[in-house]
Amino acid sequence: MNANTQSSGIGTRARNAALASGRGFVLSLVSLPEAILCYTLSVISIALIPVLGLGLLTTPWALTRVRSFADRRRILAAKWCGIRIPSAYRPLPEGGKPWARTYAMLQDPATWRDLRWLLVDMTAGYLTALMPAALVLYAVEGFALAAGLWRVYADTTGDTYWYAFVPVSGQASALCAAALAAVFLVLGYFYTPRLLTTHFRLTRAVLAPSQGELAERVRILTETRRDAVDTSAAELRRIERDLHDGAQARLVAMGMDLGTIEMLLDKDPEKARQLLTQARQSSADALAELRDLVRGIHPPVLAERGLGDAVRALALRMPLATEVTVELDGRADAPVESAAYFAVSELLTNAVKHANADRIWVDLHHTDGMLRITVTDNGRGGAAIGAGSGLAGVERRLGTFDGVLAVSSPAGGPTMVTMELPCELS
Incomplete structure (x- = not known):
């Protein structure tokens, strides 16, 4: 029984080592070109901002690509090694001008942290990702030399083949190389998963938000909870x-x-x-x-039929033509639905009372763990948070659930208010 258990443990560790080696190889092969591309595009785009404002159009796109790349690394860290790397990007203005998104991104400390991480990922990160595969592949090379590969190399070039510090010029030295390869294989057996974990720990050390940012996040959440x-x-x-x-x-x-x-x-x-x-x-x-x-x-239609139908029923009571588009595959938790419903109700009331509009569009959809609601009217514009329009109250209501509110309302209209609430649908 003990022998079987020990054998099973050895087999599991060998599989883990092989899996970590393969993952490290794929990571080093794929991530280095993308890291170089993302960093180059971002630096060039930022440098082009003073040049006729060209960078204002390309910077949001380039930095969004960087954030997507970093988020994929966060997912791999959690999936492969159980290492959680928090994301602390500030919300961006939806539907705003390109310069507004560029300014918001450049003001976000997470943007510069991502760029620093790209530099680290191209150097130390690349090496720590490659090491798990290198140990195993280098061991395979040593065994191949003992199997006769040294003869092929000697016959082709006439030179001595160096395996690490062992000069392979005959079968005896090839066997010495195989012995050294066995040492590398043993090291890979024990340390390959740890090396891959080291790569993601290095990623977390660079990508994770600072204590100051986390403290600011806690302060904002505390204020919203108090509100x-x-x-x-x-x-x-x-x-x-x-x-x-x-x-x-x-x-x-x-x-x-x-x-x-x-x-x-x-x-x-x-x-x-x-x-x-x-x-x-x-x-x-x-x-x-x-x-x-x-x-x-709590409106009965909301409890019985969900957020989509409740908003449709709300739109039917509006004195303006209101078009509602719903793309929800399930229902959110009741508190989230209630907060979203009353937020939409407040925005529709604002549009009727203050916007001087004759048409309203409401869009609800769920993607990437976010419930996104957009309320647009073709009124006179000029809406702003804290300007007596009730938007500050909506922002506080959403903040209770770690949601965000973005307003785009230039003078003359149209007004677009976007709300995002993190949630999962049942």
């Missing part, structure tokens, strides 16, 4: 006030009417009948107010 708590408390007070001034007052009045009806039932049946009609109307009004209150908390 969410304040908003929730204000919402509870509103519900309490609406219940006290609305449905509760009507129910109290209805109770008083029923008491009066009880006293008048024998003395003045006609008056009792009038009060009964009034009590029935009060009950209907109280029920309507309760339904409106519940709809304001």
Whole structure:
């Protein structure tokens, strides 16, 4: 039993070593050309910014390619070695001018961290990725020399073949090379997975955000959570006030009417009948107010049919022509759906009240773990966060779920508001 277990462990370690060797070889073969290309394109593009502004058009494209390359390395680090490399890119303005995206990218510390990582990946990163494969391949070369490869080389060139520090000029020295190859093979057996892990640890050391950036991220999340708590408390007070001034007052009045009806039932049946009609109307009004209150908390159509149909129902109540496009393969968590629904509701209300528009477009789709919602109107533009348009409240609502809000609203329009919420669909 112990022998079988030991044999299984040796086989597993050998497979892991071979797998790490193959992965390192593929990584070194593929990543070096792409790293050189991404770095060259980025540097040239940034250098062209002062030259007639040409770089303003190409820099976002080049840096987006760099970010995609870095994200793929993050995925491989997590998948192959279980090393998590956090991403801390700042949100970019959607649908904005190229110079705005270029400025936002160049202001992001993660951009310069990516460029530094490309330099490291082309040098030390390349070597640490190649070493796992080099140990195994170099060992194979040593065994090939012992099998007679040295004769082919000697007959072809007439020179001595050097294997590491061993000059191979005969079968005896070829066997010495094979012994050295066995040492390399043993080293590869034990250390190849560790070498591949070292490559990704080096990647994490360069790509991972600094403590300052993480602290800033925590500060922003703390503020958004605090805003969410304040908003929730204000919402509870509103519900309490609406219940006290609305449905509760009507129910109290209805109770008083029923008491009066009880006293008048024998003395003045006609008056009792009038009060009964009034009590029935009060009950209907109280029920309507309760339904409106519940709809304001969580619309039934949202709970029953999901975000897409809820937004469509919202659009049908708009006084403007509103076109809704939905590409969702499932449903997000209820809190995320609720936040997205009320954010869209606020944006549609803003468009109706302030934009002087005659048409609105709403687009909802989910991609790469992000729920993206775009609300566009053909109004007069000029919308901005914090300018009394309600966008600041929408931003706080989304911030509770680590979401972002981007606004593009030049004077004269159109206005495009993009929201992104990280979530998975069921």
